[in-house]
Amino acid sequence: MGLEAALPVDGILTTQLNRVVNWARRSAVWPMPFATACCGIELMATASSRFDLARFGAEVMRFSPRQADLLIVAGRVSVKMLPVLQRIYVQMTEPKWVISMGACASTGGVFDTYAVVQGVDQFIPVDVYVPGCPPRPEMLIEGVMAIQRIIDEDNIPYDGDGKRIPLEVSLTPNYEPRAQPVEVSVGAT
């Protein structure tokens, strides 16, 4: 938005204005879904009524990078698709954030092959890594909330050349699976 550049003086008024701007940014994150595989289904579920991403003001999925400020990479990315991902990232508005959703986006997952990118952070800056295969919608919401906390703290780091420094926040899994196999009993006693 260029507001930071327009208000270089660190006064009380500027600080208060920054808080309002960050509140507005945090309350209206517009995600750009880059869903290439099964993680995309969980991404769709996150926006559905059961999990209701609208509670966090982030339900307006944009399919135009110029109208989005949060890139969610959900699924494995093939080497062939990588230039598309990079182009979308470059076309998004500043300031922008990136979530790497699931094992495949973050590491290539089980697809340890020459055709699959072994971690998108080698090619675009990633701010939050959401673990899981696939991550549950609650876990992705944790990731969105982590981005919102970062925006609230005005923590948009740039290096000396004005290049964005990725935050590289890794979330801890919050889902504890039940012991398997689950005991089955036939007939009530």
Ligand code: SF4
């Ligand atoms: S992390 Fe698991 S669920 Fe997600 S795209 Fe890879 S294989 Fe599919």
